[in-house]
Amino acid sequence: MFLALRELKHAKLRYFLVALIMVLIAWLVLFVSGLAKGLSSDNASSIQKMNADYLVIQKEADNRLNRSILSENKLQDIQTYSKNQSSAPLGIQMTTFTKKGSSKQIDATFFALNVNGFLAPDVVEGHMINNTTTNEVVADNSLKEDGVKLGDTIKDQTSGKTFKIIGFTKRQSFSHAPVIHMNFKEWAAIHKLPGNKPLLFNVAALKTSKDTAQQIDKNVPGIDVIDKSQALKGIPGYQEEQGSLIMMIAFLFVIAAFVLAVFFYVITIQKINQFGVLKAIGAKSGYLARNIISQVLLLTVVSLVISIALTYGVAFVLPSSMPFDLTPQLVVACSCLFLIVSVIGSLLSLYRVAKIDAIEAIGRAS
Template sequence: MYLAIREIRFAKVRYSLIAAIMLLVAFLVLFVTGLAQGLAYDNAASIQNMNATHFIMEKDSNHRFTRSQIKEQELTQAEAIVGQNNVQPLGVRMTTVTAEAATLKLDVTLLAVKPEGWLMPSVIEGNTLTMKSEGQVLVDDKLKDSGIRIGTVIVDQTSGMKWTVSGFVTQQSFSHSPAVFLSERDWQQLQLLSSTRPGVSGMDTDKAYSAIAIHADKAQVEHLAAALPDAEIVTKSAAVSAIPGYKEEQGSLKMMIAFLFVISAFVLAVFFYVITIQKSSQFGILKAIGTRTTYLLRSVTLQVLFICAGSLIISVLLVLGVKAMLPSGMPFQLDASTLAISCGAFLVMSLAGSLFSVWKVARIDALDAIGRTAA
C-alpha cells in the first residue's frame, strides 16, 4: 500500500488524468442505469405497483393485457379455487381523451378495477372511488401538467363516454401513458358502447375483463391452469415484460450499459498497461533488491482500486446532484440496491482490466530490466 500511494502522489498529473476519464465513464454508466430503471418503471408502474402474484389472461394473447379477454364465468371459477378475497378483475384499454371544452388530446390507459378492492391505488388528492361511484375517475398526477384538475370532465374519443376527475394518484402509468382508473361499472358500460359503435359487429356483450389479478401459491396456480383450459396463468414479471416496447427498450439500454462497462475496463487496462511498460525498469530493480512479486502485484491492484473507488464516489455524488435537479417528469430512478450493484460491477470490471498489468509485472525479469537500465 505504501508503494501504491507514494507513486500516485509522485505522478499526480498522470493518475489524475486516468481518474478523470474513469470518473466520466462511471458517471455515464450510473446515469444510463438510472434512466433504464426509470424508463422501466414508467413503462409498467401501474402493473408493478399492483399487489398481485399472477394474472389470468386469455390463451394466445402473448401475455398482453390489451389482447386478452376473460369472461365472468372464469372469474367465478378463479374465486372458487383461490378465494374471493384473492381475486380481482382488471380491465386495460389504451385510448385518447380530451378535456371537455378543450382541444388538447391526451393518450392515456384506462384501468378498470373494483372501487374498494386491493387493486385500487391510494389517492394523494381528492376523493377515492366507491362502489356507488359512477362517471368518476382517478387520474395520474402527471396529467396536472396538461391542465387536468379535480372536477375536470374528460371525454373518451372512442366511445364518447364522459368522466369527472374525482382525485389524483401518483406513479401510475402503463406503456409510458398516464393511467386513468375507473370503476368496474363504468368499464362494463364502456364495453357495451364500444360493441355498438359503427363499424363494430359481432362483439360479445357479456361481462368481460382484460385479466384477473390473483394472489396464489404454486399449488393454486397449477389448479387454476387445469380448471381454465382456455386461459393461461401469467406471472407479474412476465406480464410486465409483455407490455409493448418494454423488452425492446430495456434490451437496448442494458446493451449500452454492458458496453460502457466493457469500455471502462478496456480504457483502464490500456492506461495501466502503458504505465507498467514505462516502469518495467523500476519494477526490475525492485525485484533485484529483493522485493517480492506479490508485493508489486498488490501495489498495482491497489492503485486500480484507489483510482476506481475515488472516481466512483465522486460520480455517485454527481449523479445524485443531477437527479435532484432533473424535472419531476423525467423517468429516472436509482435506488440504493441498484447503485450498490452498479458500483460493485464497475469495480470488478476495473480489476479485470488491470489483469494485463498484473500479468506484465509478473513476467518482468530483474536481470533484463537492470540490463536495459544500464544500457
C-alpha cells in the first residue's frame, strides 16, 4: 500500500482522470439500477408487496392476471384443498375515472378483495373500508399528483358508478396504474350483477406451503398455480422493460471492466522499467501485484463513494412522478459487483507484471 499511495501522490492528474471515468461509469450504473427498480415497483408493486406466496389463475390465461376468470365454484374447490383459510379471491380490472368537477381522465386499476383478509393493504392516510361499505374506496397516494385528495368523489367511466376516497395506501400500483381497493359489494355493483348472481374473480391468492400449492394445482382442473415472479412476468411490458434495463446495466459493467483494463495496462506498460528495477533489487511479483490491486481498490472505493453521493443527490431533486428507487441493498450489490469488475479489469496488468524480466527491463532503460 505504501508504494501505491506514493505513486498516486506522484501522478495526481493521471489517476484523477482514471478516477473520473470510474465515477461517471459507477454513477450511470447506480442511476440506471435505481431507475430499473423504480420502474419495476411502479409497474407491479401491488403484486410484489402482496402478502401471498402463490396465485391461482385460469389455465388459458398465459400468466396474465387480468385475463383470468375464476368462478365461485372454482374458488370453493381451491378452498377445499387449501388450509387454515389461506386462500383469498381477488378481482382485477383496468379502468378510467374522472374526479368530480374535472373532465381529466385518469387511468387506474380496481382491486376487489376481502378487506379483513390477508390481502388487505395498509392505509397510510384516512381509514380502511369494510366489507359492507357502499360507494367508498381506498386508493394509492400517487393519485395526489393528479389532484385527487382525501374525501374526493371519483366516477368510474366504465360503469358510471361514483366512489368516495376515504383512505390512501402507499406503493400500490399495477401495470403503471395506481390501484384502487374496493370490497366485493362494490365489485358486484360495477359489474351490475344482481344479488343472487355469483361473482367472478380473476385470481385466488394463496398463503400456504409449496406442497399445498402443488396439491391444488394437481387436483383442481382448469387452473394454474404460479408464484409471484411468474405473475410479474405476465404483466404487460414488465419483462421487456426490465430485460432492456438489465441488459444496459450488464453492458455498463462490461464496459467498466474493459476501460479499467485498458487504463491500467497502459499505465503498467509505461512503468515496465521501474518494475524491472524493483524486481532487480528484490521485489517479488506478488508485492508488485498487491501494489496494483491496492491502487485499483482504492480508486474504486473513492469513486463509488462519490458516485453514491451524486446518485442520491440527483434522486433528491428528481420529480416525484419519476419512478426511481435506490435501496441500500441495491447500492451494496452494485458496489460489490463494481469492485469485482475493477479487480477483473486489472488482471491483464497483473499478468504483464508477472512476466517482466528484470534484466531485460533494466537493459531497455539503459
